[in-house]
Amino acid sequence: MTDLRPAPDAPATGLRERKKRRTRDALLRAALLLFVSQGYDRTTVDEITDAVEVSQRTFFRYFANKEEVAFAVQDLVESHFVAALRARPASEGPVEAMRGAVLAAWDTVEEAISEVVPVDLYMRGYQLIESTPALLAVHLRRSTELEEEIARLIADREGLDLDADPRPRVAVAAFCGVMRVTGRLWGQGEDTSVEAIRRMTEAYLDQIRPALAAHWHRPPAAPGPAPAASATGV
Amino acid sequence: MTDLRPAPDAPATGLRERKKRRTRDALLRAALLLFVSQGYDRTTVDEITDAVEVSQRTFFRYFANKEEVAFAVQDLVESHFVAALRARPASEGPVEAMRGAVLAAWDTVEEAISEVVPVDLYMRGYQLIESTPALLAVHLRRSTELEEEIARLIADREGLDLDADPRPRVAVAAFCGVMRVTGRLWGQGEDTSVEAIRRMTEAYLDQIRPALAAHWHRPPAAPGPAPAASATGV
DNA sequence: TGTGAAGTGTCAGTCGCTGTCACTAGCCTG
DNA sequence: CAGGCTAGTGACAGCGACTGACACTTCACA
Numbered sequence: 001m002t003d004l005r006p007a008p009d010a011p012a013t014g015l016r017e018r019k020k021r022r023t024r025d026a027l028l029r030a031a032l033l034l035f036v037s038q039g040y041d042r043t044t045v046d047e048i049t050d051a052v053e054v055s056q057r058t059f060f061r062y063f064a065n066k067e068e069v070a071f072a073v074q075d076l077v078e079s080h081f082v083a084a085l086r087a088r089p090a091s092e093g094p095v096e097a098m099r100g101a102v103l104a105a106w107d108t109v110e111e112a113i114s115e116v117v118p119v120d121l122y123m124r125g126y127q128l129i130e131s132t133p134a135l136l137a138v139h140l141r142r143s144t145e146l147e148e149e150i151a152r153l154i155a156d157r158e159g160l161d162l163d164a165d166p167r168p169r170v171a172v173a174a175f176c177g178v179m180r181v182t183g184r185l186w187g188q189g190e191d192t193s194v195e196a197i198r199r200m201t202e203a204y205l206d207q208i209r210p211a212l213a214a215h216w217h218r219p220p221a222a223p224g225p226a227p228a229a230s231a232t233g234v
Numbered sequence: 235m236t237d238l239r240p241a242p243d244a245p246a247t248g249l250r251e252r253k254k255r256r257t258r259d260a261l262l263r264a265a266l267l268l269f270v271s272q273g274y275d276r277t278t279v280d281e282i283t284d285a286v287e288v289s290q291r292t293f294f295r296y297f298a299n300k301e302e303v304a305f306a307v308q309d310l311v312e313s314h315f316v317a318a319l320r321a322r323p324a325s326e327g328p329v330e331a332m333r334g335a336v337l338a339a340w341d342t343v344e345e346a347i348s349e350v351v352p353v354d355l356y357m358r359g360y361q362l363i364e365s366t367p368a369l370l371a372v373h374l375r376r377s378t379e380l381e382e383e384i385a386r387l388i389a390d391r392e393g394l395d396l397d398a399d400p401r402p403r404v405a406v407a408a409f410c411g412v413m414r415v416t417g418r419l420w421g422q423g424e425d426t427s428v429e430a431i432r433r434m435t436e437a438y439l440d441q442i443r444p445a446l447a448a449h450w451h452r453p454p455a456a457p458g459p460a461p462a463a464s465a466t467g468v
Numbered sequence: 469t470g471t472g473a474a475g476t477g478t479c480a481g482t483c484g485c486t487g488t489c490a491c492t493a494g495c496c497t498g
Numbered sequence: 499c500a501g502g503c504t505a506g507t508g509a510c511a512g513c514g515a516c517t518g519a520c521a522c523t524t525c526a527c528a
Contacts, residue, residue, distance in 0.1 A: 016474070016525055023475095044514065055477050060516065093449045133375065140374035141367060144418065158450055166438055169415050171445035177411025181403050184378065204400055211405035212443065215327045216392055250494055250505070257506095278483065289508045294485065469528100476523075482516085492507080498500090 024062050025116070026052045031069045032117065036124045040070065040132045067138050070129065073113055073122050074139070078146055080112040081105040085153055094154045094168070098175050099205050106198040123192050130187030140180070147176050178204050258296050259350070260286045265303045266351065270358045274304065274366045301372050304363060307347055307356050308373070312380055314346040315339040319387055328388045328402070332409050333439050340432040357426050364421030374414070381410050412438050 030051040034043045045066055049059050063069045085101035092100060105112075110119050117125075129135040151172045155162040162168055182204045186197045210216075264285040268277045279300055283293050297303045319335035326334060339346075344353050351359075363369040385406045389396040396402055416438045420431045444450075 014526070019525090020475080045516090046514085056516090057478080058476060061475080064516095066515070093447075095446055096448065136378075137371035137375040140378070141371040144370075144374070144414070147415075160450075166441045167445040167450060169419075170412055170438055170441045173411035173415040174408035174442060174446060175411075177407035177409075177414075178404055180378070180411075181381075181407040185403075204404055207400045207404045208408060209446065211401040212329055212408060212446065213327075214330065216394075216401060248495075253494090254506080279485085280483085290485090291509080292507060295506080298485095300484065471528090472526090474523105474525080476521105478521085479519090481518085484513105484515085486511105486513080488510085488512105490507105490509090492505105494503105494505085496501105496503080498502105 023052065023054060023058070027054070027059060027062055028069060028072050029117065032073075032121060032125055035070060036121070036128055040128060040135055067135060070125065070135055071138070071142065073117050073125060074129070074142075076113050076116065077105070077109060077122070080109065082146075082149065082153070084108075085150065090157065094158065094171050095175060095208075097157065098150070098154070098172070102179065102201055102205075103198060106194055106201065109194060119194065120192075123194065126183075127187050127192055130184060143176065143180065147172050150176070174208065175205075178208055257286065257288060257292070261288070261293060261296055262303060262306050263351065266307075266355060266359055269304060270355070270362055274362060274369055301369060304359065304369055305372070305376065307351050307359060308363070308376075310347050310350065311339070311343060311356070314343065316380075316383065316387070318342075319384065324391065328392065328405050329409060329442075331391065332384070332388070332406070336413065336435055336439075337432060340428055340435065343428060353428065354426075357428065360417075361421050361426055364418060377410065377414065381406050384410070408442065409439075412442055 027048060031043070031048045034047055034051070045056055045059055048069075049056050063072075081101060084105040085097060087104075088097040088100050109122075113119065113122055129139050147169075151168045152162055154172060155165070155168040158168070160168060179201070182197070182200050186192075186200055189196065261282060265277070265282045268281060268285065279290055279293055282303075283290050297306075315335060318339040319331060321338075322331040322334050343356075347353065347356055363373050381403075385402045386396055388406060389399070389402040392402070394402060413435070416431065416434050420426075420434050423430065
């Protein structure tokens with residue numbers, strides 16, 4: 001068969017590959033929809049595979065476990081952030097660069113994932129993770145792995161040896177700790193928009209230096225559950 | 235109802251109560267020993283119950299799930315830390331108080347847990363948690379709950395409204411982020427002693443302010459995988 | 469066009485965990 | 499101290515996540 005289709009730009013190889021991708025995507029979407037509509041725990045793997053009409057065994061050939069499918073999109077978002085961090089100018093300090101990267105990443109999540117899943121489905125998925133104990137636990141463990149990656153990146157930027165200088169890991173840990181609080185509080189709030197979490201991110205990061213001051217004599221810059229962004233401290 | 239038994243000081247009530255406590259402790263110890271000797275995943279609940287000669291059903295009446303038994307001692311250590319934090323003088327700033335509490339808690343873990351389990355078994359258990367993905371995930375989720383408790387405590391100390399002022403949660407998040415890195419690196423090292431983790435804790439906490447400085451122009455105070463304690467920054 | 473391998477379905481089995489029910493043993497009352 | 503109450507337990511059946519083994523279909527490539 002003289003293959004006339006030039007596989008335009010995507011890595012569209014043989015029929016087999018495309019079929020595989022299709023079933024994987026179908027499983028992913030079906031799972032996400034079931035999860036957000038009826039909850040993670042109340043969704044069985046059989047329900048997912050029934051919706052896609054494959055056997056349960058096939059599901060476990062694509063995803064190591066039921067949790068993994070819930071983090072497929074999260075994976076994309078995380079690499080998106082890492083890419084944003086790599087793109088920060090070398091002139092920026094470590095914390096400055098991380099802050100810039102997070103905000104830039106939120107500004108452009110849509111284009112990073114919309115091919116796979118609409119943004120609001122992802123946001124609902126993120127909320128599901130934050131509110132489902134089993135998923136939250138896995139999320140936090142995955143986050144520590146991401147933290148290590150970021151620490152390596154920061155050490156590289158600064159030309160430091162990660163194992164000789166504790167600052168990269170310490171800075172990243174403090175930074176990510178604040179990010180996690182942000183994610184948690186966002187998940188508990190009502191506004192589930194990207195803008196909301198972006199706004200909160202900015203506000204909470206602005207509080208990190210004031211919060212670590214030796215004494216809190218003055219009230220913070222802008223009080224409130226999701227305070228407006230503005231830093232008194234450096 | 236004329237209750238003549240004054241229940242002297244310990245909660246030593248009837249025979250029933252004592253029997254319960256005994257089987258619970260037996261399950262706990264058997265589980266911990268099996269976990270550290272052959273690994274968490276390679277230990278089945280049946281093995282644990284066989285060692286204590288009770289039915290599997292009984293195990294799940296004492297522990298909600300297999301993970302819970304691995305965190306029973308950790309629970310004690312965490313309340314020990316919270317108690318230490320409550321005991322800090324009001325004159326100390328938030329970060330100062332947390333730092334003091336952690337170090338004081340490590341100095342006195344032994345007396346806090348030795349009645350239930352020898353310290354080195356606890357330390358090996360802690361290492362197990364750090365090195366077992368399933369346990370690490372749960373550990374991190376539990377840690378966020380502890381974080382919230384600490385944040386409330388700090389807010390109280392400072393006379394602030396936790397939901398109006400972001401600084402308590404931000405400070406605690408940054409602090410606990412650094413603590414977590416410490417725990418992880420300790421788990422990977424060879425020295426599993428309490429002294430080792432105490433030393434690392436001190437060293438890494440000393441790096442939090444330098445690490446968050448806008449730019450890292452100078453090398454850190456004391457480089458090395460487990461740097462000696464000494465703070466350049468505030 | 470036939471051969472090998474990739475992908476899938478089926479089946480049986482393990483392990484964590486839960487509901488149910490009957491039974492035993494401490495406890496409490498009369 | 500007899501008899502009833504109930505907390506704690508064991509036995510059993512069953513669900514859901516996950517795995518290994520094997521046979522079958524279907525694409526790929528010579």
